[in-house]
Amino acid sequence: MMSIQPQSHSATGVCDIDAQPMVFHCNHYNRTLQQTIENCRHIDSRSILIHAAAEVSFLGLKQHFLMHPELNITERLAYAEALYAYCGFGLLPLVATLKAAQGQSAFKLSTASSHYGQALALNFEKRRFAGEYFDLGFVIGTLMATFGFAVQGRLTNEALSLKHKQTTMEIELGGEEFAYLFQLESGTTAYLSAVGVSAEVPERKVRSSVDEHAIIQTLSQITFAGNQYGLIPAFGVQLTRHYADYYNLVSFRFEQQLTQALAQRPSLTDLLVYDYPALFYYRQYIDLRGLSLSRTLLIEAGHICGFNTMGGIMSSEAWDQKIMPMIQTREDWLHGIIAVINTLGWGVWRISELVPDEQLVIRVWHPYESLGYLRWFGMADHPIDYLVQGVAASLMNLVYEGDITERPALTPQYYQQINRSSTSFWAEQSACVAMGDEYSEVKVTRRKRQ
Template sequence: MAKKYFEFSDMKCVPVDGDRTLAGEHLVIHCHHYNSRLQRSLENCSLVDGKGIFKEAAERTFFRQIRVAASEQKLNSPEEVLKMAADLYRFQGFGVLDFSSHQVNQVRGVSSHYVEGWNCCYERESRPVCTFAEGYIAAAMGAAMGVRYEVVETECMYQGGDCCKFEIRETQEHPLKFEWFVPEVLATDHSKMLAEAANPRVDMIKIRDTVFGLPLEGNEQGLIPAFNVYLAHMPREFYNVVSGLFVKQMEAQGLGETGYAMLEEDAEVCSLTTFSGIMASDEWAALVQPMIKYTEDNIFGLVAIINALGWGSVRLIEHQAAETLNIQTANAYEIYTPKDLRMAEAKTHCPMMSGVMAGLLELVYLDIPFEDRRGLYQTEETDCSANGHAFCDFHTKRAMSAATKAAA
């Protein structure tokens, strides 16, 4: 068995802030539904370089994380750095990479979070789908060798191959050719948020802390099967660079608002699929279901779980069953999108959280096919920390009836 460089105890967790960190990066948990859909939406959008965006975001993010991890573990040789990078990939739930043939310009992937996502969510297509792995491998090679590599996937398990194969080519460039984005320093304040709505039946703190304590790390296949989905620990920087580059490219064509709407829809759809899996899981049955007496209690349980996903500290302020939901967040991860990647003059910068909240109400209160639920609830972010507010404020309500949508 390969040496393990990472254990769950290495992750620093602060439940009250909804925060996890490892090797200098704040980690957020999403599942194969969200990750594969986000990638597919960008790569299928002819208005942007979706593949380039996804690959660049991975290379940027993981070059830094791998360098920090190598420094923390005092690794000096390129071979040790590559072994550590492979274990980081496994630990965070992305799959298994084999760098043993890098000297002959090849890297292999023998399991993949993204391939699992595409296989579960979409019919087979004749294209490779491991764009994320291309960026990660480039980051690992650059961090280990001190020179940038171009990485191209030549065979993919999604296309029926036994493994994913990547060709790597050394360039003459600096290992990270991109300029660093300037991180945003924001003064969020938990104390300014309103008091959380009382629900004597649902112990939200117990749920949050229990999920935070689950040893969620990649198994021998580098996957994290839990709550009926495949989870992955992703640095928030990755998602923020992906969404930021996408919105800026859309904004350059006068379609910035459309870009935000697309990101919100991706999150809404994945909220339906992800949290339906969670509610059908053994973990939910053991931990949350005994607290559920009324339908609206499910919303409290779901928000409690969200507080353990690294998305920030999420407070449920008010909920009218089947009608409205108000949540506030002091440090939602999207607010840390670099300022130069945000859409100019935008009033809101958290499309993921907005879409998720709409999806929660559609999941819990509607009993129609998933594809017919989309758009029946809508979230408005009235205040955003990225614009100087002490917290983000989200209000979700019915947008239309199913009959109105069907007639439209």
């Protein structure tokens, strides 16, 4: 495998590869976020998912190739292959496929290992169509960055997400759909001037027996990279070192398109409740109109991330070995998991206030959602750190509404029990870097249901 060089910035909690910010997320969040977008029949979900993948991969690989002009075509494709596997996305036989397709204007590319294919195959019901949109977008972005001409493609009905033995895509040279990539840039004037982009991170305000610096140093010495299948099994989940702006683009474009659709047809609110079962629950106490509806769905994806990823980490052997020896109180579980979060590329999280069993206030410097919004869309007119809100609420539910210290099985039934009880926790955002604040802040409290 060719060498991949992540650049970690300890002062901001940001990690880059080829000038693209990267974050760790697991198969549960990846699957849930994609399904949240796919399940809306009133937006162009296919375009949102494929184009975001093509854009971030194109920008990153274009930057790498500019920095390494000595690479020939085969070496460029080999680097993209290695990057894909290193990040845990699976295996893409780019070199072999392009060699076999030399001189052809259309060809097929197949893979027997895809993170998204395997994640989507976990659905309780069989999908009706292939869902490896990220894989397809990455291939399109890679080929355009490598060769300098437009390509297009589609997924076939042979897909791991459909529980077949491999995923096959059809790629065709030419077309106008992705030609705009050659003029694509990210980085707005708002990003360059926003105070939160250059803010300094303070030391921890709330003290505990947990040594955050030691945890970060220990975890930074562990290499989380794809195995022989290009996958990263860890903490009971499948991790990816993913493009932060992929998440940002798909989330915020979903929000924009759904908000526009609801503005044009308000009656969609009632129809969407049937597409998203979680809304049956949330409509008991949230006015699900306009922006509130899309925000609720994106926060719910964060709830599932917090439950599965953070719960998995706190149930892992690595937690027992590296962090449990520091823990003296139940509250130290929160301090410990926040220290781990600060190794994921999500920015720097700080517990600003903690009232046991009642309230948690989290402040985040350099949150990847806000930074991405500023890069691509400019200043926000509403709080947009949905992942922070969802994860923060799930942490309180894991520690106090449930009892992660007893190592319960992280089943869907347990998720329903602790996240949907009459006294479970909910987060409200009170400051946001994308709105011009120095940090993003969420306040987590118990919320009585109506």
